[in-house]
Amino acid sequence: MSEAVTMDKIVSLCRRRGFIFQSSEIYGGLNGAYDYGPMGVELKNNIRDFWWKEMTQMHDNIVGLDASILMHPRVWEASGHVSNFTDPMVDCKVCKSRFRADQIDLNAPCPVCGNKGSFTEPRNFNLMFQTHIGANADAASIVYLRPETAQGIYVNFKNVLQSSRVKLPFGIAQVGKSFRNEIATKNFIFRSCEFEQMEMQFFCKPGTDEEWFPYWREQRMEFYKKMGIHPDHLRWHQHGPDELAFYAKDAYDIQFLFPMGWQELEGVHSRTDYDLTQHEKFSGKDLTYLDPETNERYIPYVVETSAGLTRNVLMALSDAYDEEATPEGDVRTVLHFHPAIAPVKVAVLPLVKKDGLAEYATKLEHDLRSDFYTFYDQSGAVGRRYRRMDEIGTPYCVTVDYQTLQDQTVTVRFRDSMKQERVSADKLSSFIHDAMKNYRRGE
Numbered sequence: 167m168s169e170a171v172t173m174d175k176i177v178s179l180c181r182r183r184g185f186i187f188q189s190s191e192i193y194g195g196l197n198g199a200y201d202y203g204p205m206g207v208e209l210k211n212n213i214r215d216f217w218w219k220e221m222t223q224m225h226d227n228i229v230g231l232d233a234s235i236l237m238h239p240r241v242w243e244a245s246g247h248v249s250n251f252t253d254p255m256v257d258c259k260v261c262k263s264r265f266r267a268d269q270i271d272l273n274a275p276c277p278v279c280g281n282k283g284s285f286t287e288p289r290n291f292n293l294m295f296q297t298h299i300g301a302n303a304d305a306a307s308i309v310y311l312r313p314e315t316a317q318g319i320y321v322n323f324k325n326v327l328q329s330s331r332v333k334l335p336f337g338i339a340q341v342g343k344s345f346r347n348e349i350a351t352k353n354f355i356f357r358s359c360e361f362e363q364m365e366m367q368f369f370c371k372p373g374t375d376e377e378w379f380p381y382w383r384e385q386r387m388e389f390y391k392k393m394g395i396h397p398d399h400l401r402w403h404q405h406g407p408d409e410l411a412f413y414a415k416d417a418y419d420i421q422f423l424f425p426m427g428w429q430e431l432e433g434v435h436s437r438t439d440y441d442l443t444q445h446e447k448f449s450g451k452d453l454t455y456l457d458p459e460t461n462e463r464y465i466p467y468v469v470e471t472s473a474g475l476t477r478n479v480l481m482a483l484s485d486a487y488d489e490e491a492t493p494e495g496d497v498r499t500v501l502h503f504h505p506a507i508a509p510v511k512v513a514v515l516p517l518v519k520k521d522g523l524a525e526y527a528t529k530l531e532h533d534l535r536s537d538f539y540t541f542y543d544q545s546g547a548v549g550r551r552y553r554r555m556d557e558i559g560t561p562y563c564v565t566v567d568y569q570t571l572q573d574q575t576v577t578v579r580f581r582d583s584m585k586q587e588r589v590s591a592d593k594l595s596s597f598i599h600d601a602m603k604n605y606r607r608g609e
């Protein structure tokens with residue numbers, strides 16, 4: 167982690183440059199909810215697409231799914247979320263503040279109002295958001311906003327199996343929103359009530375999970391390195407006996423060095439046949455797999471890779487953020503995003519507006535649009551325009567100057583090294599394609 171990076175600086179940059187805003191800010195904000203601005207939505211979509219391509223297109227045995235957020239309530243009984251997905255909470259009887267019982271000293275005064283002995287007994291508080299479906303708001307109409315995307319995959323196991331000619335081993339990948347009524351939201355978008363997950367459930371023959379589990383651990387760590395994340399900012403954490411879910415065989419988290427320290431980024435978990443067995447029990451439907459080679463019938467084992475997309479956004483920002491002294495003697499703020507996830511890939515800047523340079527640059531920028539997300543900027547000194555692009559992590563700035571009008575060449579300025587290279591305007595698109603493909607941080 168760059169020593170310069172703090173959560174306050176990330177939050178401030180995100181607001182200033184249109185990455186992330188507090189939800190409903192003009193009404194005072196809503197805790198635990200965030201809005202992604204023009205740059206943030208590009209960054210988030212790029213990370214999502216990078217993951218999706220990696221997990222589906224680059225493997226021959228993974229297919230996609232987009233399950234609905236609202237599901238049959240029995241799903242959450244089968245998964246254990248109705249009875250077990252709880253935090254022990256206490257309320258202050260005086261000021262009505264609610265706290266996680268394991269995060270405060272129950273013998274100390276209330277941290278909000280200062281009254282002593284005002285706490286209720288700890289009570290289990292379910293983290294699932296509840297709502298009602300249909301016209302009647304009674305117990306029979308209760309549905310939940312899903313607290314995880316994985317169950318949508320499990321309940322569609324048989325549908326996918328029967329409709330897409332997949333054979334074991336195969337995986338189902340899904341990206342989507344999940345909701346948890348977190349009382350202790352903190353650290354910006356790290357833990358929020360509404361978030362996005364990128365999950366893949368890999369179904370395999372019992373016993374072969376011993377090979378697939380290390381395989382997927384390696385694949386998932388490689389993914390972050392391909393995304394350009396600094397290897398020193400990533401590490402493994404194996405779940406100890408106290409952390410491991412009772413049905414899980416083994417579980418590892420990929421942790422990232424966030425500004426507030428090492429925290430979970432993604433889980434790779436060996437879940438055995440627990441989930442499908444539960445759904446078979448609760449639904450009464452046969453969820454076994456008939457092995458066409460051996461004619462054996464069994465419930466597959468599952469290896470899960472579960473990453474937070476919104477948490478990935480915070481990781482990308484924290485990893486990319488730096489403040490650097492420039493040769494001119496000032497300091498620039500720069501986001502060293504891998505070009506694949508950078509919101510804007512190419513900025514086109516005329517050196518000055520007059521003498522036909524703006525017209526030339528405008529046409530050039532329009533020509534690049536079908537290949538890259540571009541940005542046109544003609545206001546202010548060119549050095550200040552470079553700085554603005556550095557701050558949102560734009561990897562390439564193309565400058566149109568007087569020489570351009572004579573020989574049809576432009577200057578490409580590299581964000582990381584700030585080096586410049588003259589390139590023929592008609593070769594610009596393939597030049598940038600190559601540069602993106604061969605990108606290495608710092609160059």
Ligand SMILES: [Zn+2]
Nearest residue numbers: 258261276279
């Ligand atoms: Zn109180």
